Amino acid sequence: MNEKLTLRRPDDWHLHLRDGAMLAAVAPASARLGRAIIMPNLVPPVVTGADAAAYRDRIRAALPAGATLTPLMTLYLTEATDPADVVAAHRAGIIAAVKLYPAGATTNSASGVRDFDRVRPVLDAMAEAGIPLCVHGEVTDPGIDIFDREAVFIDRVLDPVRRATPGLRVIMEHVTTSDGVDYVSGNDGIGATITTHHLVINRNHLLVGGIRPHYYCLPVAKRESHRLALRRAATSGDPRFFSGTDSAPHPDRAKESACGCAGCFTAPNWLPIVAQVFQDEGALDRLEGFVSLNGAAFYGLPPAEGRITLTRRDQPVSAPTHITAGDETVTVFEPGFPIHWHVEDDA
């Protein structure tokens, strides 16, 4: 028998849509969502309200007819960010949040913050205006092991920043450790996105039996106990945890290389995968909270308009393994288990 689930239209609280030919290629995969927080790590990054408005217009132009997606734009915080520009862009409805990348933490983050004291005036203005801060929570100190960078970030940066600017609403993006889960669960005014891939893979999937470049992302997948903590948090019903795919497409050429770049392209199949995870955890009744309700509530928005229906088919659903972007191919994230859930046309 086919199982059916009807949910409020899901949102994606962390999405990389890129620009140019890649934007045109990947935008359709997210077009039927409600809202998505659009990451600003273009080259060069989206740093001013004017940059964000122009990028939003390019995204709108790339969306197919019938798209329901509202892109929620973000600014890339630099040590030169002008607090007045941030507040004005928010007041004008151009941006929904600001993104903090420690310099060098992930793909295209060279312009990120080195000295957190230098952005204090921006953070204070954001707290005052109610603008949330999205945080890539990893230190970049070369002396810190890559698997420890999230836990160290909490102590060295996240907690001090939150104490210095009380009232600042913070989203710990793509949380990957039980340390991150514990920090978010134990504090108010902080939420966390959890990606699809971190619910599915641990570092063995990445490294055992050959290195799998399409499972390489930042923050890097951790050991199994952390993956299980993420699954518990996602399925717990705690509204501080919500889905952000961190879908981050790269040309296969750039990933399958001697120095492969970081990012998993999950936008085409994230929802069927997350539905399978929730089914396996006996938590399908909490799926709607995670994908459609909790994030909106954290951002102070109503749930998206409309609904989607997910159907579980007895036979696995076959889906494209690649898409084409200009002259490049991009591999779609493969979860390592058959996908039975299918997103039906919505109403």
Ligand code: OTD
């Ligand atoms: N992680 N890749 C990218 C961003 C994310 O940290 C992230 O948000 C990217 O390619 O933009 C990745 O692995």
Ligand code: ZN
């Ligand atoms: Zn990040």
Ligand code: ZN
């Ligand atoms: Zn990201």
